[in-house]
Amino acid sequence: MSDTTTRALSLLNLLQTHRHWPGSELADRLGVTERTVRRDVERLRDLGYRIESSPGAAGGYRLEAGSAVPPLLLTDEEAVAMAIGLRVAASQRLVSGPETTITALAKLEQVLPAPLRRRVAALAETVQPAGINAGAAVSSEVLGELALACRDRERVRFTYTAASGEVTKRRVEPQALAPADRHWYLLCWDLEKDDWRTFRVDRLTDVEHTRVLFTPQPLTPEQIEEFIFVARSWVRQAVEADAVMELPLAEMRDMFGQWGQGASDEGDGRTRWPVGGGDFRETMYGLSWIPEGVEYTIDLGSPAREEMRETLERMLRALNAPPPPPPPGR
Numbered sequence: 001m002s003d004t005t006t007r008a009l010s011l012l013n014l015l016q017t018h019r020h021w022p023g024s025e026l027a028d029r030l031g032v033t034e035r036t037v038r039r040d041v042e043r044l045r046d047l048g049y050r051i052e053s054s055p056g057a058a059g060g061y062r063l064e065a066g067s068a069v070p071p072l073l074l075t076d077e078e079a080v081a082m083a084i085g086l087r088v089a090a091s092q093r094l095v096s097g098p099e100t101t102i103t104a105l106a107k108l109e110q111v112l113p114a115p116l117r118r119r120v121a122a123l124a125e126t127v128q129p130a131g132i133n134a135g136a137a138v139s140s141e142v143l144g145e146l147a148l149a150c151r152d153r154e155r156v157r158f159t160y161t162a163a164s165g166e167v168t169k170r171r172v173e174p175q176a177l178a179p180a181d182r183h184w185y186l187l188c189w190d191l192e193k194d195d196w197r198t199f200r201v202d203r204l205t206d207v208e209h210t211r212v213l214f215t216p217q218p219l220t221p222e223q224i225e226e227f228i229f230v231a232r233s234w235v236r237q238a239v240e241a242d243a244v245m246e247l248p249l250a251e252m253r254d255m256f257g258q259w260g261q262g263a264s265d266e267g268d269g270r271t272r273w274p275v276g277g278g279d280f281r282e283t284m285y286g287l288s289w290i291p292e293g294v295e296y297t298i299d300l301g302s303p304a305r306e307e308m309r310e311t312l313e314r315m316l317r318a319l320n321a322p323p324p325p326p327p328p329g330r
Contacts, residue, residue: 007032008040013073015044015051015063022060023053037061076116083108083120109144138184138202145207146186149174153216155191157208160199172197173214178228187227189217198227226257240276241283241300245290247271255291280304284311 007030014021014029027034041051041061050064074082086105109117149156157171172188179185184201244266245252252271253260263273275286283304290296300308 004040004043007036008043009073011037011040012044012049012063015049015061016073020060020062026061079108079112080116080119083112083116087120105144105147109141139205142201142204142207143177143184145209146174146177146201146204149207149209150177153213155210155212155214157206157210158204159206161203161205170197170199171210173216175216175219176224177201178224185228187219187224196227240274241287241298241304243273243275243287243290243296243298245271245273245294245296247291247294256289259289280308280311284308 010030011026014026023034023037026037030037030040032040041053045051052062052064054060054062083105086108109120112120146156148154153173155171155173157169159167160170161167171191172186173191174186174188176187177184178187186199186201186204188197188199189195190197246269247255248269249263249265249271252263252273256263256273260273263271266272275283277283277286283300287296287298298305
């Protein structure tokens with residue numbers, strides 16, 4: 001780095017630490033003439049820094065806010081403090097715009113020296129904001145690695161532990177990270193399954209960068225939101241059923257889209273589709289989305305089966321009964 005560049009960075013650091021600096025004091029601190037200070041100020045202005053100058057004995061220089069964010073100079077302590085704050089915000093969803101939080105975290109930790117990264121990791125583990133009901137613990141280091149992969153469009157490998165306990169190795173093209181219901185989810189194209197998959201980040205470890213870039217497949221924000229919504233719904237429910245439909249698996253997936261996750265081929269043109277809910281009413285609502293004209297059977301245990309039958313029988317009686325007479329006067 002040239003003496004001129006080093007001096008300009010030193011000047012910028014001084015301007016960031018005080019609201020106003022007399023020109024003579026800046027010159028003394030930098031060991032240069034006031035004319036050199038003026039030239040260095042012009043260099044910083046050319047880089048996008050808004051520096052106000054005022055003439056006279058009481059004059060000097062002041063760094064002002066601009067229309068865009070110029071590069072910042074941070075001390076080690078400031079960088080660590082910012083990284084810890086971003087880690088806490090990312091894992092607890094304390095701010096809006098979660099993707100902004102994790103990309104900022106990824107950019108900062110990417111340039112931190114290894115000793116500072118270790119300090120950030122150690123301190124962040126001890127920081128627990130009060131009043132936050134956090135979900136499953138999420139490694140901010142993993143979040144940062146995945147954020148970089150999403151940004152750079154780089155394929156990654158990782159180990160994933162499913163809710164059932166099954167451990168698999170995955171090779172994916174990461175598309176987006178998003179929080180929902182106090183969990184983080186990674187939406188990606190699974191290269192082995194040749195299909196979209198959504199993974200809970202807290203169940204994901206051993207992220208490896210492959211250095212292989214990919215061209216992202218087009219997805220709208222609405223499609224990403226639907227993927228995440230389906231993923232958060234895809235957990236074990238209090239009442240679970242299997243609907244076996246008279247519908248081939250390929251046609252079923254075309255009709256159901258992402259809601260067809262978990263469906264399997266039963267042979268003879270039939271598809272088994274798991275559906276569930278917090279109680280039998282939610283399960284019944286899910287079954288109501290089976291397309292019109294598609295026959296199906298239900299594998300549903302007790303007592304939900306009896307509760308659903310009694311509710312449906314009452315509905316049928318109500319539908320078949322003649323409508324009540326209108327109130328008098330109408």
